[in-house]
Amino acid sequence: MPITDCTSSPIYLDNAASTPILDEVITEMLPYFKEHYGNPSSLHRFGRVAMRAIENARLHVSSLIGSRQHEIIFTSGGTEANNLAIKGIAELVRKTNPEKNCIITSAIEHESILEAVRDMERKGFDVSYLPVTREAQVETSALKETIVDGRTALVSIMCSNNEVGTIQPISELATITHQKGGLFHTDAVQAVGKMPIDVKNLGVDLLSVSAHKINGPKGVGALYKREGLNLTATIQGGGQESNLRSGTENVQGIVGFGKACQVASQMLVTYETEVQALRNYMIDKVLRDIPNSRLNCQAQRRICNIAHFTFLGVNGEDLIIKLDELGIAASTGSACSLRRQKPSHVLKAMGFSYAELTGSLRLSTGILNTKEEIEQAVSLLSKAVRELRKLSPFELVSDKRN
Numbered sequence: 407m408p409i410t411d412c413t414s415s416p417i418y419l420d421n422a423a424s425t426p427i428l429d430e431v432i433t434e435m436l437p438y439f440k441e442h443y444g445n446p447s448s449l450h451r452f453g454r455v456a457m458r459a460i461e462n463a464r465l466h467v468s469s470l471i472g473s474r475q476h477e478i479i480f481t482s483g484g485t486e487a488n489n490l491a492i493k494g495i496a497e498l499v500r501k502t503n504p505e506k507n508c509i510i511t512s513a514i515e516h517e518s519i520l521e522a523v524r525d526m527e528r529k530g531f532d533v534s535y536l537p538v539t540r541e542a543q544v545e546t547s548a549l550k551e552t553i554v555d556g557r558t559a560l561v562s563i564m565c566s567n568n569e570v571g572t573i574q575p576i577s578e579l580a581t582i583t584h585q586k587g588g589l590f591h592t593d594a595v596q597a598v599g600k601m602p603i604d605v606k607n608l609g610v611d612l613l614s615v616s617a618h619k620i621n622g623p624k625g626v627g628a629l630y631k632r633e634g635l636n637l638t639a640t641i642q643g644g645g646q647e648s649n650l651r652s653g654t655e656n657v658q659g660i661v662g663f664g665k666a667c668q669v670a671s672q673m674l675v676t677y678e679t680e681v682q683a684l685r686n687y688m689i690d691k692v693l694r695d696i697p698n699s700r701l702n703c704q705a706q707r708r709i710c711n712i713a714h715f716t717f718l719g720v721n722g723e724d725l726i727i728k729l730d731e732l733g734i735a736a737s738t739g740s741a742c743s744l745r746r747q748k749p750s751h752v753l754k755a756m757g758f759s760y761a762e763l764t765g766s767l768r769l770s771t772g773i774l775n776t777k778e779e780i781e782q783a784v785s786l787l788s789k790a791v792r793e794l795r796k797l798s799p800f801e802l803v804s805d806k807r808n
């Protein structure tokens with residue numbers, strides 16, 4: 407049977423790309439569009455109300471990650487937080503200690519890290535990209551072999567990968583870095599709200615967060631900067647955010663971010679149990695119902711909402727389009743690179759072959775998904791894979807029986 411257009415309501419399984427904003431978050435934000443529109447830098451009451459709202463949000467963000475309020479710098483999102491961490495630290499450290507000319511990161515970071523370090527490479531920094539295992543794990547031994555005593559300004563390793571979900575041993579990596587005199591940053595955009603994050607326990611100097619990955623609004627995020635650490639601003643102007651991020655604050659966005667963090671704190675257990683259970687149910691069903699399907703990344707520690715599959719004989723982009731026609735939102739991996747259709751650098755670093763790379767699909771669950779949705783989605787996915795395989799030049803014997 408040819409696949410026809412979807413008739414029922416769409417099923418969103420791309421929560422690693424972005425999440426629906428919760429009603430309580432929207433409710434919290436609304437007054438800051440309509441009544442409390444003052445500039446937080448203004449001295450009058452409108453300004454004071456806006457400033458109080460920002461400080462209240464700062465409290466919620468800081469308590470979600472175990473920091474102090476004044477250690478949070480609001481930014482326009484995870485991308486800006488990552489850029490600020492890399493560029494703001496590297497230049498400053500090199501200025502005070504020209505010997506510290508090295509930056510270390512991993513081969514599977516988000517583009518906002520990779521592009522920022524490439525920029526620093528063009529400015530004369532010596533950048534190393536740590537390899538990963540087949541499960542996308544950064545090994546502590548790789549860092550130990552690469553880091554040179556007194557030469558490293560910054561090590562930046564993501565907390566959880568956005569494509570396959572592997573969680574990295576952040577506290578161990580941070581300890582090694584500190585022993586060699588470097589500073590440690592982690593991009594925790596995919597981890598915050600999905601697993602307990604405490605900056606003090608992790609021992610990190612800098613950590614990036616984004617609101618729209620935790621059921622908050624887009625265009626707002628934060629960088630945690632350990633107290634006492636110096637940082638050079640990348641955006642200059644009126645001196646907002648303790649002179650580290652100038653520009654009139656996105657008050658309504660920040661308020662929504664604060665509320666999303668407050669809810670995320672309360673929902674952490676739900677995420678770790680229910681969202682994970684739903685994700686695992688989906689994995690079992692896909693592997694059982696779809697022949698020649700494979701779960702990529704079975705790392706012991708992986709984030710609770712991401713599942714990444716390969717369906718040999720299928721092109722991932724074709725599959726996304728077919729699924730979209732059927733009303734299912736999915737992804738091949740990172741959605742944050744302007745629809746660029748290039749093979750995933752993450753899967754390449756994991757050692758995937760061309761066929762494995764092209765037939766991949768990321769499904770990511772969230773707090774609003776239901777078991778019924780998962781059942782329907784897997785049944786439609788099964789159909790879509792079968793249809794596409796019929797058109798594929800690959801011979802998949804077991805599938806031809808279907």
Ligand SMILES: Cc1ncc(COP(=O)(O)O)c(C=O)c1O
Pocket residue numbers: 422423482483484485486488516518564566567568593595596616617618625626627741742
């Ligand atoms: C791991 C990771 N870092 C950074 C970002 C960028 O965050 P934002 O979209 O808030 O700029 C993303 C977005 O997908 C991400 O997954």
